Amino acid sequence: MATYADLSLTTRLFFKAYPLHRYAIDPVPCAPLRVPLTQARFALVTTAGLRTPAQDDFDFTNKKGDSTYREIPNDIAVNTLVESHRSNSFDHSGIEADANLAFPLDRMRELEARGVIGELNHRHFSFMGSIVGPAKLINETAPQVAEKLRTDGVQVALLTPV
């Protein structure tokens, strides 16, 4: 189990000083499910910093964190995704071995084939995690991706960290 105690001293000291409460969601929005899962269109959103080999890497020089995103096509071969999460506070070996660990597209394809979920959207989205200055993410890039997925007719999103 991961708790504060598992984080590096540097990371724990960071959180001790970090104004986390400033980013509390308030009020908490709620979009009730309007269709059964068996009819719903799904998208994945990950903060594992995954990208396709052809896409530009995330920007590691921005001290606030790179709040841009990469569009991952639904027909991507999961084992070709490149993991570039900038944090050194976790073990990268699992996701490097199997990106489904933080972006379970193969598992969702299996659920789609079995009829457990309706269908997968034609695209998914990948963000960098550890965004210490999230204003641009909250005000710009997250709403942009939400609007793209709404326009796509997506009804359910599964969000996964790393």
Place this chain on the structure above:
Amino acid sequence: MQAALERVGITTVSVTLLREITAVIKPPRALFVPFPLGFPLGAPHDAAIQHRVIAAALDLLTRNDVPFISAYEQPNLS
């Protein structure tokens, strides 16, 4: 991100490894998993555990008493 999606009408659930942080941020629906950082769906190349975590997360989608954090419980496999 999760709030932005809910605000445009998309139902969301997230997987989280750090309950303390999630409890402060209050995303609408979250499944806390008891795995090490870097292993949100349990284990690489283990489709069975990845499917169990996803199923537990999808079970939360009908909850509208947000914010709602649930804890994933490992099944007894013995």
